[in-house]
Amino acid sequence: MPVVRGEHERRPVDFDMSSDSKAGGTEHKHEIVLAGMVNVNRDNYLQGVVDVWICRGCKKLFCDDKRYGEPLKASVGFEEVPEDEQWGILTCTDIKGVYMMSLGVKPGKVLKHTCPKNGGQHEFVVRDDWTIASDDGETVHRLFLVKDHINKVIEAGFYKLRMLK
Numbered sequence: 001m002p003v004v005r006g007e008h009e010r011r012p013v014d015f016d017m018s019s020d021s022k023a024g025g026t027e028h029k030h031e032i033v034l035a036g037m038v039n040v041n042r043d044n045y046l047q048g049v050v051d052v053w054i055c056r057g058c059k060k061l062f063c064d065d066k067r068y069g070e071p072l073k074a075s076v077g078f079e080e081v082p083e084d085e086q087w088g089i090l091t092c093t094d095i096k097g098v099y100m101m102s103l104g105v106k107p108g109k110v111l112k113h114t115c116p117k118n119g120g121q122h123e124f125v126v127r128d129d130w131t132i133a134s135d136d137g138e139t140v141h142r143l144f145l146v147k148d149h150i151n152k153v154i155e156a157g158f159y160k161l162r163m164l165k
Contacts, residue, residue, distance in 0.1 A: 036151040043157030087146040
């Protein structure tokens with residue numbers, strides 16, 4: 001195919017934003033592009049962001065969360081969740097702050113969590129509707145599916161959550 005002056009041959013560009021995975025026994029080279037982000041707010045103030053990336057070929061999601069006041073992660077690259085799981089965001093809210101983390105979830109999975117402020121240890125079982133039992137009095141825990149909140153805001157503020165009750 002001749003290249004017309006001023007046109008460029010279109011081909012996937014690899015900016016070291018690739019990852020290999022084996023799906024069904026065949027190796028797939030992910031071509032990862034930015035899909036969007038999920039903002040996590042505390043009473044209308046931004047507390048952190050989950051960057052959401054997607055493979056252009058297989059549509060698999062990858063996530064990386066960043067919270068204000070915490071250093072960047074030392075890991076480089078894109079973490080994957082098992083094929084039978086989806087990316088979720090677990091929020092832990094008390095009267096003074098919001099802790100958040102992105103993780104792989106599926107119905108029936110047990111999530112172990114230690115609240116960063118008071119050290120309370122919790123075990124949550126992901127329900128069939130992708131939720132968890134949320135409230136123990138001092139803190140409010142909620143689970144959100146990333147795919148349902150791309151380019152949206154999650155409100156995790158203590159006062160706003162208490163008003164919803």
